[in-house]
Amino acid sequence: MRKSIQFIGLVLALQGVSGTIDHLVGQPFFGVVLNFFNRFVVANVAFLEGREIYANLILAALGLIMMVAAERAPSS
Secondary structure (H helix, E strand, O other): OHHHHHHHHHHHHHHHHHHHHHHHOOOOOOHHHHOHHHHHHHHHOHHHOOOHHHHHHHHHHHHHHHHHHHHHOOOO
């Protein structure tokens, strides 16, 4: 279970960083895979309009928090 939470956290962190890079300078590769959150969630939520970079940075932070929390959780 710990490894799966760490993997999900890694994917979220990569998507957040990738979405931020995409908004700042554009991303030529892995766009469909790494920018899923950026292209489908952020683009369709009206509240996030104009706050795309913040949303992606929060997603990256959430991914890092998940990885750290999974590492610190006691093993069962």
